[in-house]
Amino acid sequence: MDAPTLLFSEPDLYLQTPAGNRIPAHATILASASPVLQNVIKSSNRIVKIHGVPDAAVTAFVAFLYSARCTEEDMDKYGMHLLALSHVYMLKQLKQRCIKGLGDRASTENVVDVLQLARLCDAPDLYLKCVKYLTNRFKAVKETEGWRFLQNHDPCLELEILRFMEEDEKRKRKTRKRREDGRLYTELSEAMVCLEHICTEGCTEVGPLEVEVGRGREPCSKFGTCQGLQNLIRHFVTCERVKGRCLPCKRMWQLFKLDSSICLRHDSCKVPLCRKIRLRMEEEKKKGDARWEVLVRKVASAKAMSFLALPKRKRVEEIRGEGQ
Ligand SMILES: [Zn+2]
Ligand SMILES: [Zn+2]
Ligand SMILES: [Zn+2]
Structure with missing residues (x-):
């Protein structure tokens, strides 16, 4: 039926x-x-x-x-x-x-x-x-x-x-911690890019000797980070306190050290102390600092990731050194 x-x-x-x-x-x-x-x-x-x-x-x-x-x-x-x-x-x-x-x-x-x-x-x-x-x-x-x-x-x-x-x-x-760490690595990798740019091309207030910098210069695309970094560099250069005891100086020193750790071209790098720190670290490497090595690896990969996130045309420009 x-x-x-x-x-x-x-x-x-x-x-x-x-x-x-x-x-x-x-x-x-x-x-x-x-x-x-x-x-x-x-x-x-x-x-x-x-x-x-x-x-x-x-x-x-x-x-x-x-x-x-x-x-x-x-x-x-x-x-x-x-x-x-x-x-x-x-x-x-x-x-x-x-x-x-x-x-x-x-x-x-x-x-x-x-x-x-x-x-x-x-x-x-x-x-x-x-x-x-x-x-x-x-x-x-x-x-x-x-x-x-x-x-x-x-x-x-x-x-x-x-x-x-x-x-x-x-x-x-755990997720919160991972997110916070991720933010820190990204910030540091951005600081590395800015440091290189300030020391190579110069930004509004700080730059290499042969480049003329001044307040008339246009802020760059990463100016949020560049501005703080320029203040920090100026402080580092003029500070008269014992370097190990001054927090901003310590921070700047860490950034120089980080740059040197992830830098791929020490010979031509314009970041101050890059080569010198590298040599010193090679000496110290024998002692080994696991936490520092992890930080270096993470910042280097955050830098690589942000580079890969750029459009292809921009990437080619960066490789040729036409960026910023
Ligand atoms: Zn800048
Ligand atoms: Zn200082
Ligand atoms: Zn370098």
Whole structure:
């Protein structure tokens, strides 16, 4: 019998709700929708009992069996019951619909219940979504009845969630640190480019002896960094304090040292002290400074990355020394 003919035929069994109400239905439709119902029908006396959900949820369930559709209103009201039923009766399509529907409807009030149900119904995606939701709003969720109930009745799950939150915090801290480090390496690599440019072409206030610099000169494209660097160089040159004790001098010295560490052309490099520092570092290298070496590697790669990010034409100009 095809579906339209079937709908006009007499129902041949009943679904019995927990309250004892009977909903007439067609065995063929139920059996084709769910392998579990197929087995139940075989062994039942034309009455299939549904347990543990309100009558209206059974009605919504039957509506899905017939139409493969579930209204938003049914999802609002019976989403959790429908998820349980879809799991028990192995209705893949309804289960997916409920996982999505309940995930979208997670709230401070219901998240703990949905999370527990997701775990029972073997819905890992929904479980994860709920744990993340809970983690982000834990302050509010821990005041709910649901959380208190879970604490009293399922300490293992509570522990599992708290562990997840701890791991999540660690992950976030790591990401923050990586981002901050990345910013630092980029800033330093930009400072290296500017230092080379100031010492080779000169910027507004500082430049090599043979280049005339002055306030009349136009600020360059990296002027934000160049300006601070020029101030630092001027300070370094004129400062009379003991170099090791003056913070700006120390910073400038680190930049010279960094330039020398990543410089690829010591012989022609115009950055002051480049060659000298290199020779000195070669001597000191035998002692080894792992942290410094990591910094040098990271800044060098940040510099290479920013170079690769340039359009090809600009890259060729830079290689030829026509840049800036
Ligand atoms: Zn400049
Ligand atoms: Zn100083
Ligand atoms: Zn150099």
